[in-house]
Amino acid sequence: MAAGEATDTGDSDRSHSGRRDRAREDAGTTTIAPETNDVPGPLDRNERRQLALVRRFGTTGALLLAFAAVGAGAAPVDNPISGIRVLSLPARMPTVAMACAWLGMLMVVIGWLWLGRLALPGRSRLVSHTQLGRTIVMWGFPLAIAPPLFSRDMYAYLAQSAVAASGADPYEFGPSEALGVDNPLTGNVPNIWRDTPAPYGPLFLMLGRGIAAIVGENIVFGVLLWRVVMLLSLALAVWAIPHLARRCGVPPVCALWLCAANPIVLFHVVSGMHNEALLMGLMLAGIELGLRLPRPVGLVVGSVVIVVAGAVKPPAFIALGFLGMYLARRRGGRLTDVLLVAAAMVAVFLATMTVITVTSGWGLGWLETFDVPNRIKTWLAPMTAVGMFGGGGVSMLLRLGNHTDAMLSITKVIGYGISALVCLRLLWTSFRGRIEPLTGLGITLGAVALLGPVLHPWYLLWALAPLAVSTNDSRFRVVTIAISASVALLVPPTGAGYVLRYYMIPFAVIAALIAFAAILLLTRGRVPRLLPNLRQPATTDSR
Secondary structure: OHHHHHHHHHHHHHHHHOOOOOEEEEOOEEEEOOOOOOOOEOOOHHHHHHHHHHHHHHHHHHHHHHHHHHHHOOOOOOOOOOOOOOOOHHHHOHHHHHHHHHHHHHHHHHHHHHHHHOOOOOOOEOOOHHHHHHHHHHHHHHHHHOOOOOOOHHHHHHHHHHHHHOOOOOOOOOHHHHHOOOOHHHHOOOHHHHOOOOOOOHHHHHHHHHHHHHHOOOHHHHHHHHHHHHHHHHHHHHHHHHHHHHHOOOOHHHHHHHHOOOHHHHHHHHHOOOOHHHHHHHHHHHHHHHHHOOHHHHHHHHHHHHHHHHOOOHHHHHHHHHHHHHHHHHHOOOHHHHHHHHHHHHHHHHHHHHHHHHHHOOOOHHHHHHOHHHHOOOOOOHHHHHHHHHHHHHHHHOOOOOOHHHHHHHHHHHHHHHHHHHHHHHHHHHHOOOOOHHHHHHHHHHHHHHHOOOOOHHHHHHHHHHHHOOOOOHHHHHHHHHHHHHHHOOOOOOOOOOOOOOOHHHHHHHHHHHHHHHHHHHHOOOOOOOOOOOOOOOOOOOO
């Protein structure tokens, strides 16, 4: 890549020219950017060498993950690679494959941290938009063509899509009942989801119905086609992020690094193929279109796109309220403006969901999608942990019986209630102009994820995307970096328990750590500092 580095600098000035200080219009109010001539310049020669090494380092980690995916990933039950002499080698050495997977994960995470040293504000020189984009592509491409890692949810997508294509109601029947237990699609669905109806919105299942009509029972083709959909959705988010970041006075490369290059995105969107990609892409694009287009057209188009995102995964509906605060402030910031915008959005919501519901043919079954994921009880969700500890732990200790289910019902209502209060409070604060509505959206979605009955690591992307484009607060960046780096290493590459082979995990992790330490010694002094300087200059606007 050394030869390619010279071409990266040519457009660096163009990438950063949009960040020159100027007066900007923000949702009906005029905010004057800080008056300073300190516009970050392009990377110098030494930093370009560091960037080249960081790129190769992260790419090597992604290639290790792609290699390990054959033996330590979320492969289908009937792995089509089994029996092929060379390609099936990782499957015949699962401990080695798992060690390679953990080593690859560590390398991608540390590469992301090093890259952040060149992408965060507060420096006189920053990586350009093009340089960052090429790095993301280099790290993501091996994962995009490899078998899935970290999750088996994509097999549930295939099975639920086949249920929808079969003519059965996916909100009433699970894969086992609708397709039969002998169906190969059912056989790859985790046991807990085989008998449950679909937990996703009607538009997602309509899209899946079309994919199922194309791929039939071909699991490999289905996985590849779903991955194309997720990557296109991620590309939509990558388009919207820089535009929204500029509106909020956030350096676009900082927002892209924090969100699009994030290991959680690489692991759980590019590789794991979670439909958070659709949620992020459509939600951010809807907000950007709502602000970019002329007033009446922007409201309608932006609202429709956000409703479409909610028809994939319901938390996206919350973005309507915060887009409404932007538009109400543009109209003048009066309560009557809020009521007019709210009435228009309610009309758009009802019209769009009516069209989707009627077209799907499944009626209002999508309303039950809010509660289907709650069948999983996980200690990772704080409210569920409280309910399980109080209802199953304390009550049993006091010999009052097992009241776990009752306590979980109470904690679920409490969590939803707190989330609603947080949302209402932040809507009002956004309307009064005290915070960016996008910041309010990110905090609200974070509360919904953390206070909900179920929490998976990729749920954090709900909050990450809006916050990454809307705040320069260094405390937020510190917390986000720490959480992202930790959570990215939390989920095992298999996406499930290593049944009857738990003894392999410590050996694989120890081997990965030893190899990782040796690689770090080889790169010592040739890469950016591990911990970037997150302190902001005094002239930076911190929201």
